[in-house]
Amino acid sequence: MQRAAAKLCILGIDYFMREDKPVVRIWGKTDKGESIVVFDSGFVPYFYIEAEITPELKREVENIEIGGQKILRIEEVEKKIYGKPTKLLKVYVQKAADVSKFRDAVKDRKDVKEEYEYSISFYKRYLIDKGLIPVEWIEVRGEKKQEEIDADTVIEADEIKRIEKEGYPELRVLAFDIECIEEDDKIIAISVMDNSGYKKVLTHGKGKKTRNIEVLKGEKEMIERFADIVRKRDPDIIVGYNTDRYDFIKLTEKADKHRTKFILSRDGSEIVFKRRGRISSAYIAGRLHLDIYDFIEHILGSTLSSEILTLDMVSKELLGKGKEKMTWEDIEKAWKKRDLKKIAKYCLKDSELALELSKYIIPQVFELSRVVGQTPFDVARMTYSQLVEWLLIRRAFEENEIIPNTPKYDEIERRRKAPPYTGGYVQLPKPGIHKKIALFDFQSLYPSITITHNISPETLNCKCCEGNPKAKVPGEEHHFCLKKKGFIPKIIEELIKKRNELKEKMKHVKRDTPYYKSLYNRQYAVKILTNSSYGYYAYPGSRWYSRVCAQSIAAWGRYYIKRVMEMAEKEGVDVIYGDTDSLFIIMRNKEHAKRFLSRVNKSLPGVMELEFRDMYKTGIFVPSKTGTAAKKKYALLDYKGNIVVRGFEKVRRDWAGIAKKTQEKVIEIILKEGSPEKAVKIVKETIKKLREGKIKKQDLIIYTQLTKELGEYEAISPHVAVAKKLIESGRNIRTGSTIRYVITSGEGSISFRAEPAEFAGDYDPEYYIRNQVVPAALRVLSAFGYTEKDILEDKKKFSLEGFFRR
CATH class of the missing domain: 3.90.1600.10 (B family DNA polymerase, palm domain)
Known part of the structure; x- marks a missing residue:
């Protein structure tokens, strides 16, 4: 037996079954920069029973047998339930899956009042009970193992203890992105970039190979090559944007279709999709997968001024740069022409942005992980309330409080x-x-x-x-x-x-x-x-x-x-x-x-x-529309000339850019120059440009997110109508997708005339005047007595005198 010791930073944790018993695996990086996995087979699943504890109850619980499995042992313990000391039975079982089975076997007994802590995941329970904090350091001692695991060191631990050490080791981070076209929903390119300078775009079919572009025989070979690159680059962290809901689902589906294994993990296992409410998270054993979109949607999004949480908009705000400009049509045309350089440039830019965003996001996820005490994989996908709950769960254990169900x-x-x-x-x-x-x-x-x-x-x-x-x-x-x-x-x-x-x-x-x-x-x-x-x-x-x-x-x-x-x-x-x-x-x-x-x-x-x-x-x-002042709708000018806006269309995502820009200018003129007349003039100039067709399409696009399945919408609003058109054209649209559309001219309802932004050839100026620009401007100008009629017909003059409060 070869003894080994190591100091490591915890990056992830899971467990596997060995000889019908759970073995915890701690994935990490050592202080020497090596990958490591630590096995701990000494932790046993359990739950609690609140009951009138009698010798008869203890004997009958101990003798319960399910499918040949018996309870390992029971203990009588005292814990607090909402601060009140209470005697409980602690029931130990052999497998994590047995917890719910044995809980079901006792829950209907008349002498059992309640059962507790039966729904806490085994690996999360392990972290809490052992007092281990992810992204912090531990020292382990045990037997060095030879396992078929892609890690520099494998240790079967007999001793694990926390140690004080600042920071975390240098980590290999790999970003990726996929591009698809409507034809058979085909993946046409996969880009890869890591923090060591490696970059590659994989594609397939006809075309010349270059330094950064690799052309494979087909989609199957491209997916296999991507997996091969990941394993060879051996990243500690894999990042992407919306990879839980799109990229990994698509790659897994295609791998299944081609009957090929899609292995990115360090233990040879395939991606496991862990269900979280209405969506699933892609778990890769031994590598931390962070979907940047998940974290921004749940946590960071509320602090951003970006109106839509696309990779382009978020990158522009946080990094000062966005995606390469290509529409779906441009991508399909480039693919048909075999313009691989154009596709590669577009696809690689997405990986580059994801990699740069990860430099901003990973430290925040890591610190939340340290405070909450759960893995970065889980914390990056939690809502505010879930973060609070897992902190309370850990502290409840430390305070000897029972965790409510x-x-x-x-x-x-x-x-x-x-x-x-x-x-x-x-x-x-x-x-x-x-x-x-x-x-x-x-x-x-x-x-x-x-x-x-x-x-x-x-x-x-x-x-x-x-x-x-x-x-x-x-x-x-x-x-x-x-x-x-x-x-x-x-x-x-x-x-x-x-x-x-x-x-x-x-x-x-x-x-x-x-x-x-x-x-x-x-x-x-x-x-x-x-x-x-x-x-x-x-x-x-x-x-x-x-x-x-x-x-x-x-x-x-x-x-x-x-x-x-x-x-x-x-x-x-x-x-x-x-x-x-x-x-x-x-x-x-x-x-x-x-x-x-x-x-x-x-x-x-x-x-x-x-x-x-x-x-x-x-x-x-x-x-407000009722005549009283509107809640949380104001604009302020500080003494340095900066404007702070709350509650107006400028900071809302469901209005076209032309409405927001016009309103922003109105606010600026009134705050800085004190001239509602000049503000009205700006609005009228915008109306004139709209009628003359001089407004860029980019400023006419309305962004609306699908918040539920299309079949759940009772009314067919413009974004729902456009989503249906996109699906009919072969586009992959799902809950959470942001729909970009323009209201075009012609007959029929607004929903009927709503067209996907990339396909819209013209626009309806009167819609944008009466439903976007004028209402947005009047949110401000109505405070000075202006009405829609005044803006559209002329010619009313107002003074600010009487509107100033000193």
């Missing part, structure tokens, strides 16, 4: 159908232009309320604080304990403390260093989890769901924003708008704003804190 379908539906509770307080803004506006907002309002008022399911309506006015929720009949710290408030407080520590460290580190970037990504990961905690209480699928907790947090939020408004009014300053956690107040200058801020913060309890964001020279708050 995932709610059943009927319970989730019941929660979804519950009537909405009152959310944040909104004082509608006074329409028109205002000057000298100070913007304040509460720092992490809902998390800080959760901590300050100890809002957690197990602290609700405690006996010890009954009747204490300080514990009571404003306007509600319930209260929360002031004496015993709640499970979730404790975790949120730890997160806020951790983020403050990281931000303090950042102050003493040079901004352009790798360490600064690491600290930034870590604090951002903590921020994501902190700010998602309130939504988790109200998430119908939550294990720690509590409608009372969610509505109590909202009630405290309304209380505090009203309280600050009252303080402002007592000072004689004008509150022009308040919404949930933000306040817009007229202040003389920054010093005045900061003095007010100091007085407010001295009056706030616990960790509550109001922040002063900035002073703005002017701001527009516009009316």
Whole structure:
């Protein structure tokens, strides 16, 4: 037996069966830059039973037999259920698949009250129980193995321990992309690029081979060659854009059609598609597959101004460059002409963008993985609520708390159908232009309320604080304990403390260093989890769901924003708008704003804190269609000339570019020049250009995403009609696809006249004037008395006098 030891950074984890027993595999990279896999056969699956524990119950549970399998052993343990110490039976079984079987065998017993922790994946359970954190370092000792695995080292471990080590090893990252055409839905090219400078485009049929283009006999040979390149380049991470829902599905389907093995893994296994709600994730054993689109859709998208989350738009925002410009028609023409260089350039650019985006995305995924304690593969595909839940699950284990069960379908539906509770307080803004506006907002309002008022399911309506006015929720009949710290408030407080520590460290580190970037990504990961905690209480699928907790947090939020408004009014300053956690107040200058801020913060309890964001020279708050000011619809001009816009078409994805650009110009002219007349003139000039056919097609395209299957749409809206046309032409359209279309001239409904952007030959100017440009402009100009008739017919003049508030 050859002994071995290694220090490695954990990149992934799974398990396999050996002699009918589960063996955990830890995939990683050593401090010497070598690939490694560690086997651990010493972990046993289990679940808990809550019951009146008697010798008879223990004996009968121990004797249950299913398909020749018996329970390994049981233990009597004490854990907390929502903070209350409770005796439980811990039931150990041989295989992970046995957990649900033996749970089913005991759940209907009259003496069994509940079963717990039977639905947690075995490998996730292992990470939690062993205290191991992905993308952190461990030291292993054990027997060196000779296995048919594509790794530099294989160790059967008998000792695994965490070690302190900053950063992570240098990793090989490979990006890829595929191109298809409508003819037989054929894959015509696969591009590959890695962070060592390797680049290659694979295609098939006729054509000359060049340095970067390799021409194979057919589609089958091209797929096999791609798999061969991946195995030879031996990446630690494989990245792409929308690879879960498109590229890997297409490659796997084609490999099956050609009856060829499609092996990218390090253990010789094929891709496994793990079901996650309505979509699946492509898992490759031994290599971390990150679909950049998944992470952007679930997490990063809310921070982007990009209106659609295509590779082109996201790359333009994050990288400052986009895709090569080619339409579907251009690709098909190039393929028919065998213009392989043109196809290769287009396809390779997609891999290049994915690779460059990965430099931005991977560090963020890694830091979230460290905070949550689950693998980058899983974390990159989680929603905000799922991230919070897995953090709570790990912390529950550490606090000896039982993890509540995932709610059943009927319970989730019941929660979804519950009537909405009152959310944040909104004082509608006074329409028109205002000057000298100070913007304040509460720092992490809902998390800080959760901590300050100890809002957690197990602290609700405690006996010890009954009747204490300080514990009571404003306007509600319930209260929360002031004496015993709640499970979730404790975790949120730890997160806020951790983020403050990281931000303090950042102050003493040079901004352009790798360490600064690491600290930034870590604090951002903590921020994501902190700010998602309130939504988790109200998430119908939550294990720690509590409608009372969610509505109590909202009630405290309304209380505090009203309280600050009252303080402002007592000072004689004008509150022009308040919404949930933000306040817009007229202040003389920054010093005045900061003095007010100091007085407010001295009056706030616990960790509550109001922040002063900035002073703005002017701001527009516009009316809604009902005549009252619209919620969250404003534009601000700061003293440096920068414009901040919220709620207008400029930041929405369902309007054509011409509408957004026109509205943007209207806002700019009114804020900077104070001239609604000039703004109207700009709108009229745009209308004239539309009627003369002088607007580029690119500015007429409307983008709408398919949010469900086509058959589920009751009304045939323009984007649904276009999606059907694309499918009829052989295009691969599915839920999540972004539909690009133009409204053309002619007869019939708008939906009938909607055409795919690449096929539209003309446009209907009157549609764009009356349904896009004029409505977008009036979102702003209506605040100054303008109507559609004034813009389309002329000739009304207005002054800003009376619209300015000082």
